[in-house]
Amino acid sequence: MRASGVEVTLGGRKVVDGVDLHADPGEVVALVGPNGAGKSTLLAALAGDLPTPGRIEIAGRELRSYKKADLARERAVLPQRSALSFPFTAGEVVRMGRAPWAGRPEAAEDDEAVAEAMRRTEVTGFAARPFQALSGGEQARVALARVLAQRTPLLLLDEPTAALDLRHQELVLMVARERAGAGAAVVVVLHDLGLAAAYADRVSVLAAGRVRAEGRPAEVFTEELLTEVYQHDVEVLPHPRTGTPLVVPRRP
């Protein structure tokens, strides 16, 4: 996935302003930044939901030239919130992720893809329960399972860890890493800078719709930059054992 000059104007305001971003197969790229920086809007533009004058290429082809059905076999999108209008079970929701492959040879993998996605996100036990009866965190993992079951080479995840406890946050990012290890490109919006530092190959720091810095977490996450971007004093310490940057707000 390669994007250049992505611009999105919402309500007369430039929410995303000339952003360049790329994610290669095997890579996890984290989008971080303060609230209102344009992370989710950028992700929506990359998903093809919002028109942009910039150029976005997926698998070497211009985003606009895709038919919706073809695009659904190239990229999967995890929305920030999942809603459901009718009482489908969790298993049925995950199976919806296989819809783009209906009538193709890959449809033979349906059962296996659904079972694997549910195992990896630890939701197999909920399969027969109505999605709406699950807790927020359980719903979030079922939604992720649906996206994984789609088995696309590009994953766009909008705050997949927001509703999750510590263990499941780690689980979700481990799954993202695993998919990258299997050759997928993953773009993930994160709020937790510690998670981004630990799991992303590259991070892109967004502020006011522009990329402020981009690169390996260890290079990008500096006290000066983060303090300025978040408008709050921030300390960055290397983890005593692994050396991964730990980002903590400076507290009295």
Add this chain to the structure above:
Amino acid sequence: MQLTTPPSVSPKSARPSRIPAHLRGPARIGLLGGLTVTLIAVSLLAAGRGQVPISPAEVAGSLLHRLGLDLGPLPSAAQGENALWLVRFPRVTLAVVVGASLGCAGALMQGVFGNPLAEPGVVGVSSGAAVGAAASIVSGITVFGIWTTAAAAFAGGILTTMMVYAMSRANGRTEVVTLVLTGVAVNATAGALLGLLMFLTDDDGVRAIAFWQLGSLAQATWGAVAVAAPCAAVGLAVAAFSARRLDLLALGEAPARHLGVDTERLRVTAIVATALLTASAVAFTGIISFVGLVVPHLIRMVAGPGHRVLIPASALGGAVVVVLGDLIARTAIDYQELPLGVLTAVVGGPAFFWLLRRTRSKAGGWG
């Protein structure tokens, strides 16, 4: 909205590979088969009841003889053949067509609106179609011959559907309260237009429009069936063809698009299909409300929300309900006929109350 609570499955006790969409498959096919058999049985029974009683076996015999099969007894009653072929069969056939259209239109509309309370009668599409048809009756325009009323009902239906859709949606969802209030407004407007048309027309026109508002199958003829059936068939085919995509639409507009659904096109085709189905249901029988609300709801409770079963099952279930309802309407009181629309409203109204309360408590308020 959650309708069924399955026996509580704790995460540990559930079998790991259990994926309900597949296991419940045969049972769902069984439901469709059962509904088909019920529909045939109810139709044979309904065709036999009336001033000239004819046994179901004789009804079946008469049908088979016309099909060129020398099986079963012929009606023994005087005028039995005529009563069947001139009066009862067109009426029962039209009841099947109307019921299937209403059941299917309800399921389709609920899928597109993402709201289990959407229904042609509730949101005012039936009234809109009735205004179209009444306008064609009053104006005496017959440009399309026997098809004129149906065409006018279709035009009224499609206009109202688009209006309701445009007015009741916000951020890709339709909230219950907005939808129901939009329906109130549309029904009020349509009622006023019908009243105006009644004022403008002569006694015959008034009678025709009043008949419309009450809803009845009394004017069923083979000609009516010949017009209503093709409309219904096209609508049913489109609905069945859209079933899989309607499932995905339950996730919301953007997620459905991410799964490859052309949501714009789905919406337009579904609206046209709903209007076609409503027109076929309304064109010769007037407003029969709540069938499209209650039937899909019951099917969802039994078979789950998957549209591939819900749509055909709602069509079959709707047909069963309308054939039965019409049988009761014309046989409950001797030499008198209850208006069918009144009968369905008597049962459907309270059911609507109940659904409304349920939806409200489930969504934790008016969501």
